[in-house]
Amino acid sequence: MTVVLYDLVGREDRRFSPHCWRTRMALAHKDLATEARATRFGEIQAICDGQQRTIPVIEDAGEIVADSWRIACYLEQRYPDRPSLFGADGESLTHFVQHWVHTVVQPGLVGLIIADIHDHLDSTDQDYFRQSREQRFGRSLEAVQADRDQRLGEFRKALEPARRTVQDSPYLGGETPRYADYLLFGALQWSRVISPLALLAADDPLLGWFGRCLDLYEGLGWQTPGYDWPGLRGGD
Amino acid sequence: MTVVLYDLVGREDRRFSPHCWRTRMALAHKDLATEARATRFGEIQAICDGQQRTIPVIEDAGEIVADSWRIACYLEQRYPDRPSLFGADGESLTHFVQHWVHTVVQPGLVGLIIADIHDHLDSTDQDYFRQSREQRFGRSLEAVQADRDQRLGEFRKALEPARRTVQDSPYLGGETPRYADYLLFGALQWSRVISPLALLAADDPLLGWFGRCLDLYEGLGWQTPGYDWPGLRGGD
DSSP states (O other): OEEEEEEEEEEGGOOOOOOHHHHHHHEEEEEEEEEHHHHHHOGGGGTSSSOOOOOOOOEEEEEEEEEEEHHHHHHHHHHSOOSSSSSSOOHHHHHHHHHHHHIIIIHHHHHHHHHHHTTTSSSHHHHHHHHHHHHHSSSHHHHHHTTTTHHHHHHHHTTTTHHHHTTSSSTBBBBSSSHHHHHHHHHHHHHHHHOOOOOTTTTTTTHHHHHHHHHHHGGGGGGGGOOOOOOOOOOO | OEEEEEEEEEEGGOOOOOOHHHHHHHHHEEEEEEEEEEGEEEEEEEEGTOOSSSSOOETTTTEEEESHHHHHHHHHHTTTSSSSSTTTTTHHHHHHHHHHIIIHHHHHHHHHHHHHHTTSOHHHHHHHHHHHHHHHSOHHHHHHHTHHHHHHHHHHHHHOOOOOOOTSBBTTTTOOOOHHHHHHHHHHHHHHHHOOOSSSSHHHHHHHOOOOOHHHHHHGSSSSSOOOOOOTTTTO
């Protein structure tokens, strides 16, 4: 049985959603056959039961599960004999990493790439995106993103807990990747797919970790259009 | 066999070191009889083999182990049948939490309490502390700590990943405390023991978690002089 993942898409089939990437990596981690169905913002209301407002959403044997964290917990419970996403006792610490990604990483990142996101959306999604996000930020997308070079250093510095962790082990989860890795991976992949900004410096120890994550599951992370970053490559 | 912990002490037997508190809680977690031997800065050079420059240091059956992280790993390996500090697969994620405490929590906190630390040291330690820390910061301790009320809100905000985590589970480690909890606990305990500043707001969800940590192991965390914070109490 193939799991259907409703996967946010921009123009040129760019799969850019950080939250969808978590789920896509989690499904691959669980070795579940997946159809990642390209879904534009404007199409979300029509998927599944018509009640969905955000994605990722998955359909698994007729069951609809929404919200990336709920999906991860669902997969862990539904498929306990497959590789664990959290590790034996790791659910709560993984949740801590998610809260760090939500309160530090992604808020810092969105201000660096939000106009780029707009520019890489399908034209039918652009008006919705601009209006909803400019209302949220209280200024134009271009104003939010302006002077990002001055904020890039601060953003990189905020990644220090992850940077130090992967200097001692291949993954945040330890010897093997875990859902904690996919949480940060999703955020960086969001940027790589949709913005020409080289988010990490070429000598950043996180680049090697990011390359390893991109290589996982037969190079799943590379299977979308994206930008090159100096020093980033797979197969290391 | 009793484990000896060389435990940093200020005046009035205040046990204030964040790194020593991690180790003290870890020893209690492993249910190891412990003598927490009061040690002033000026006494560190004379302990054990005379080679130690920082504490915590433990002596366990003739073995000397230094550095709080190395001690935690040592305890986990030496006493595998006792309650796990990291959880089955949690060492790397716990290390992530430590890096977060080291790069976010403690650097933010030290600037709020450093003159208070000085004022609560034994008089024989004060000159050393002032000189070494003023050299590090490039200004007086009082200047570093000045206007802390203006920085307190930012510090509290930086705790958000932990705050959100304990709104879903009693401990960062999940249903039971883990070493990840002791990492953040040590930082907050540092402040509570040595500074009259109410570090957390009275309605902060972290207060309940902190109280639970203080209550652990027969109220071990209360067994030192410390300051009251509005809303903080044990036994909840």
